[in-house]
Amino acid sequence: MRSVLFPGVKDLYFSYGTCGSTDSFSSWAAGNFGSISVNLVAESYLQSSRSQIEDAYRKNAGSVSLECIYTSQCSCQNCVQNSAWGQKLNAAEVGTWFKPGKGTEGQHLASCMSKAVADTFRRVAAKESDAQTSRVGYQYFADQASGSMITWPLADWCPATGYDPRFRPWYAAGATGPKDIVVVVDVSGSMNVANRYQKSQQATAAILNTLVWKDFATIILFNRGTASVYSEVLVPVTNTNRENMLKWLDEQNWKMGGTNFKVPIEKVFTVIEASVTAGKTSTCQRAVMFLTDGQAEFDEADFLQAKQKSSEWDIAWFTYALGTGANTKVTKRLACDNKGIFYPVSDTADLTQIMAAYYAYFAVGQASCSPSFSRYADANTAQILYAGCLPMLDRTAYNSSLLGVACMDVNMLSPIGQLKAQPNLAWEQLACEMSDVTKKCRHMHLTDCSLEKLRLQVSTESMCGVSANAASVQTQKCPCLDRNCKDEESFVDERGYFCDAWIGDDCSKAATEKWSYSQSGQAMLMQKCKLSCGLCELKDPCPYTDTEECSSSTLSSSTCRACQSKVSGVGIDDRAMCCPDKAGTYAPKCAEATPGVSTSSGTANMVIHIGTLSCVITSVEWIKQVL
Structure with missing residues (x-):
């Protein structure tokens, strides 16, 4: 190998083997x-x-x-x-x-x-x-x-x-953790203007190409009502499912009928609730990507309901108003009310690049110390x-x-x-580690101040403050979480979940009928999982001047998480999550694990809390096309 210590000497090479080291x-x-x-x-x-x-x-x-x-x-x-x-x-x-x-x-x-x-x-x-x-x-x-x-x-x-x-x-997968994505696209007659329907389909396909086996998604097309839905529940974006979704896009009518916002937005919440109930979810962050070029009624009661449901299911909204005739009032408020970003998009802009870049939002707000x-x-x-x-x-x-x-x-x-x-x-241990760390939910914290800075990066039109001022937003120092506030990484709650399984959920409601924890179990959860439960102190002003460095790996070097907690779906080798050496409390021994899990199977009629690791995945392989 050419020497990097003496770059000026073109023909100087070295070998670790010759120098006595081994791989x-x-x-x-x-x-x-x-x-x-x-x-x-x-x-x-x-x-x-x-x-x-x-x-x-x-x-x-x-x-x-x-x-x-x-x-x-x-x-x-x-x-x-x-x-x-x-x-x-x-x-x-x-x-x-x-x-x-x-x-x-x-x-x-x-x-x-x-x-x-x-x-x-x-x-x-x-x-x-x-x-x-x-x-x-x-x-x-x-x-x-x-x-x-x-x-x-x-x-x-x-x-x-x-x-x-x-x-x-590979790029979006490395930048972000597991997530649920619902893509909602206007296919009314006005989408025929300036070939908007073609741009919308291309952008939707580009979004699907940023998702991998750890992510779940579906697509809702709307006009005067719900025009078409890919799946009534979210599906894991395996290579096979992605190909099926792309083929489905080609079969749809992208330019017919009027425009109605209420019906597709109600459908979003129906799909997400059904997915969580059936266990068809990454159980981590959720986002809705809502694209329209039209006008439609949406009153105060509709906004309040959307906000309440989005809060319940921990959903961020990315909204896109395409062309000069698009309704910017509704789309912007949906984003501002629900931890999201509004994008005004002209007919000459690159819609594909704008929509497919959504993952930068998650990369900013997530701690990423271990690889995917x-x-x-x-x-x-x-x-x-x-x-x-x-x-x-x-x-x-x-x-x-x-x-x-x-x-x-x-x-x-x-x-x-x-x-x-x-x-x-x-090998079973290595494969389980890779699956564990990839499927683990990543902590994400974005304050209103942090969000406003992200919105400003899009445009001043995307800012949400009543008296939003670009100069003040740029210079404002945002509050931050206490860095000494951590989860106890080894803690498993009384129902068999690690702390990160509660990211996005309200731990103070664990003892309700929905989750059925005991009062003592809820108290222990809130004591051991402060970061995942959102109980860390918010420091304002923030005392830190730079981003927190990673202190240690979250990759296990001894016991696979599948041996200690509840897991579901398949791992990186396309078989059910399993315990390498012997059956765990919730997972079988790897030698006895099934080859895979059908996307049609699931846990219908069983409610799981949003944070549980309950991905149902059929394939983890995709074709890399970088070389």
Whole structure:
């Protein structure tokens, strides 16, 4: 591998093997890691990439005048055909691709961030990849501001026109935790104006392409009433379900009839309640994406009911008024009343990019200290790869913003076949860890002040304050939660749930008939799960000047959560969540687990609280198309 310590010497290479070190898998297989998981090794590399990227941003943001040195991803002159990878590549280099149309300053900043992470990518590759580069596994980073991308190894590959890594499933999955999404789209006759119906369908498809197996979604199309509904309950966005949803979009009529807001909004709450009752939900954050180009009645009683129901089910509303004739009063108030953001969208604006970028809202408000894992098939070789992805954040202020997402394939550490051949159920433990951490709900806290700052980033028209002033919003320091207020990570409540299962729920109502906890169980829940229950002190003014750093991993290195608490759905290997070595209280032993769970099966007539881990998932594989 080319040396990164002496970048001026072009032909200087080094090898960890020659210098006496070994790759992580060999050390792990030899028992030298103790209880440390291979997943934790992958996470440590991602944390290193995060450190390099975030540090480069701190140093260069607002002061980049010159481009940093990088190697272009396109037209690779030094790439040679590699039969194992099915493409031409150069394993000694890292490739950078800049999305066309970005300004000079943005490209310069992206190049410096790319240079920073390239050094880490090379070090990881030098230590972990085999000498013949016969083991397929990628490292990659995409920049939020510019849409540029950096990849190891350097490959002879140029993205197709219109490609944007920010709207690929791995990017949104790495930036956010599990979520429920209901897309509500106007398909009245006026959508024929300026081809709005085509733009709306494309935007809806783009939203679906940001969702993965840990997310649940459905689509409601409306005109004078409910025109069509994809599913009466939310469905997990597996690769198969996503394809079915996209096909369904093509079969619908997108431009017919009048406009009615009341009926589809009532349908939203009916679908969400039915989904929670049936256990068809991620049980984490929920959002409604409401798009219209028309006018319709919506009175004060309707607003109050929408607010009450949204509060009950913990729903944020993203509303989009498309074109000059759209009703901005109703759409804006729906967003302002319900923790959301209003988007005025002209007919000439890029509706797809505007709607598909919703996930940045969740990235700002969520704590992201551990990666999100996914299973996918490499586009060139069809090999099954397991990727861990972690968001990079601007930590120069208390309210962090998304810089981008970095990913690493676990396959870089070892062929999956070798991992599965290890004794003591090592693979079952690794797979359970990946499933656990990916499905775990992430804490999210956005104050009204923080939300107003996000709205201002869209436009002054999106601001919600009665006397909203852009200058004062920009300079205002928002309140924040006490950082010493934490959940007790090992606590399991009397009905078998970890604390994060209560995110979005009212813990003070646990002892009601709906949840059926005892009074003592409710009291213990509120004592042990202060962060998840929303009981942490709000400090105003906020005493902190930067974003809180991650103190430790949330990946388990000993006992899988499926062995300790209630879980449902399938894990990353497309089988029911299970306990590796022996049956747990709520999960079977992995050797006895079923291959998968049908989306049609469920827990009808059983009410679960919103925070429980009750995803019902049929497939976790999607096709990665970045190379």
